[in-house]
Amino acid sequence: MKTVKVGICGLGTVGGGTLNVLQRNATEIARRIGTRIEVVHVAARSVNPQCDTTGITVTDNALEVVANPEVEVVVELIGGDSVAREVVMAAIDQGKHVVTANKALLAVHGNEIFARARDKGVMVGYEAAVAGGIPVIKAIREGLAGNRINWLAGIINGTGNFILTEMREHGRAFTDVLKEAQTLGYAEADPTFDVEGIDAAHKLTILASIAFGIPLQFDKAYTEGITGLTADDVQYAEVLGYRIKHLGVARRTAEGIELRVHPTLIPAERLIANVNGVMNAVMVNGDAVGSTLYYGAGAGMEPTASAVVADLVDIVRTMDCEPAERVAALAFQADALSDEPVLGIERCETAYYLRIQAKDHPGVLAEVASILSERGINIESIMQKDVEEQDGLIPIVLLTHRVQEARMRDAIVALEALESVMAPVVRIRVEQLD
Numbered sequence: 010m011k012t013v014k015v016g017i018c019g020l021g022t023v024g025g026g027t028l029n030v031l032q033r034n035a036t037e038i039a040r041r042i043g044t045r046i047e048v049v050h051v052a053a054r055s056v057n058p059q060c061d062t063t064g065i066t067v068t069d070n071a072l073e074v075v076a077n078p079e080v081e082v083v084v085e086l087i088g089g090d091s092v093a094r095e096v097v098m099a100a101i102d103q104g105k106h107v108v109t110a111n112k113a114l115l116a117v118h119g120n121e122i123f124a125r126a127r128d129k130g131v132m133v134g135y136e137a138a139v140a141g142g143i144p145v146i147k148a149i150r151e152g153l154a155g156n157r158i159n160w161l162a163g164i165i166n167g168t169g170n171f172i173l174t175e176m177r178e179h180g181r182a183f184t185d186v187l188k189e190a191q192t193l194g195y196a197e198a199d200p201t202f203d204v205e206g207i208d209a210a211h212k213l214t215i216l217a218s219i220a221f222g223i224p225l226q227f228d229k230a231y232t233e234g235i236t237g238l239t240a241d242d243v244q245y246a247e248v249l250g251y252r253i254k255h256l257g258v259a260r261r262t263a264e265g266i267e268l269r270v271h272p273t274l275i276p277a278e279r280l281i282a283n284v285n286g287v288m289n290a291v292m293v294n295g296d297a298v299g300s301t302l303y304y305g306a307g308a309g310m311e312p313t314a315s316a317v318v319a320d321l322v323d324i325v326r327t328m329d330c331e332p333a334e335r336v337a338a339l340a341f342q343a344d345a346l347s348d349e350p351v352l353g354i355e356r357c358e359t360a361y362y363l364r365i366q367a368k369d370h371p372g373v374l375a376e377v378a379s380i381l382s383e384r385g386i387n388i389e390s391i392m393q394k395d396v397e398e399q400d401g402l403i404p405i406v407l408l409t410h411r412v413q414e415a416r417m418r419d420a421i422v423a424l425e426a427l428e429s430v431m432a433p434v435v436r437i438r439v440e441q442l443d
């Protein structure tokens with residue numbers, strides 16, 4: 010049986026998981042593809058105690074792995090965009106295929122990386138970069154290839170979802186849960202990427218590119234994290250029949266593409282509203298198929314390794330094909346990408362949840378309603394009596410119909426200028442996802 014030799018750069022959570030899965034399932038994988046995948050060289054700053062590297066060359070210099078003439082496929086699992094970028098570019102330049110889980114690298118430098126890979130006729134697999142073990146890249150790139158995609162929306166950061174779930178279900182403190190996510194290997198090296206929505210925006214950038222056939226444009230993504238959410242808003246949302254989730258949304262409109270990451274109220278009865286812990290889920294709506302949903306572990310050692318190994322299997326299966334016969338790296342032919350603009354957040358349209366802390370005096374509700382109606386903003390529902398007064402202030406909690414962000418910002422400025430409104434208005438976007 011033929012053997013393809015592989016080098017792994019980075020042997021931490023994902024690299025360690027990848028080596029273990031490749032070793033444990035070696036026979037099963039060979040039964041699938043008729044070829045053995047053998048790891049011959051790994052690079053890491055320290056040896057992972059969860060791995061057996063017997064018979065494998067170990068180095069702390071990742072470029073040595075790339076330069077090893079036996080290595081035909083380089084797996085980059087270091088993270089970041091300095092050494093990792095060097096490793097990926099060097100591998101491509103040497104005509105080696107690449108697998109990476111590095112969404113930060115691809116979202117920012119992917120256009121350049123995929124162009125270079127095309128020139129050299131090599132593949133770059135990145136299933137593990139988005140939604141961990143869920144094969145969502147494959148589903149969109151191949152399974153939905155007959156569709157014009159309308160929109161997608163996903164819980165695409167495991168750490169953030171784990172934190173929100175533990176806070177909601179067990180009343181745990183934010184920093185305490187974040188520490189646990191770090192211990193479990195879910196968090197990024199810099200966890201602000203997780204909690205400020207940057208990691209989700211990296212992944213959303215990649216998903217939007219393969220869904221709509223547009224270049225990667227991370228700099229145009231609107232990013233809002235979960236650090237500003239309060240227990241009060243989580244509770245009021247529930248009373249209104251919603252759950253708050255940190256969502257990445259990419260939507261095609263007549264004017265362009267919406268690309269945004271932010272906390273979002275979702276009707277509690279939606280499946281995606283009930284995705285908890287480190288689990289991720291991505292909804293994709295296509296013109297032919299309608300809405301589809303992909304669910305699974307979004308982070309962690311072996312779930313992520315599952316995606317890395319699937320990419321290796323795909324590469325080994327198609328490495329002898331003509332490059333033109335393979336699936337296009339970003340799902341669409343590189344010369345057929347569209348220049349539909351990514352819209353600024355002020356041009357995006359959603360419904361809103363508003364919480365207005367106001368003095369409890371007659372007329373305040375009428376003032377609020379008139380500010381909204383003057384701007385053509387319709388109120389869907391309003392809640393005032395089920396909540397307790399705090400410091401003589403009464404929270405007015407309401408849901409609006411869909412409206413452009415710019416108009417809502419203008420309304421919020423007017424609301425905050427009211428004499429009876431005593432604090433910044435809290436606004437959280439709402440999506441029905443039906």
Ligand SMILES: NC(=O)c1ccc[n+]([C@@H]2O[C@H](COP(=O)([O-])OP(=O)(O)OC[C@H]3O[C@@H](n4cnc5c(N)ncnc54)[C@H](O)[C@@H]3O)[C@@H](O)[C@H]2O)c1
Nearest residue numbers: 019020021022023053054055086087088110111308309313
């Ligand atoms: N942890 C997850 O659940 C998860 C899921 C999906 C994607 N990812 C991505 O996978 C990548 C790796 O993440 P991780 O969680 O496994 O990280 P990690 O910190 O656990 O592992 C990083 C590995 O790289 C090695 N390394 C660091 N600098 C190096 C250098 N200069 N030369 C050689 N080796 C070096 C470290 O020794 C370690 O073995 C990142 O891009 C991350 O975003 C992680």
Ligand SMILES: N[C@@H](CCO)C(=O)O
Nearest residue numbers: 166167168196197308
């Ligand atoms: N830090 C990321 C890892 C998976 O990409 C997360 O928590 O989702």
Ligand code: NA
Nearest residue numbers: 136139141143
């Ligand atoms: Na994936």
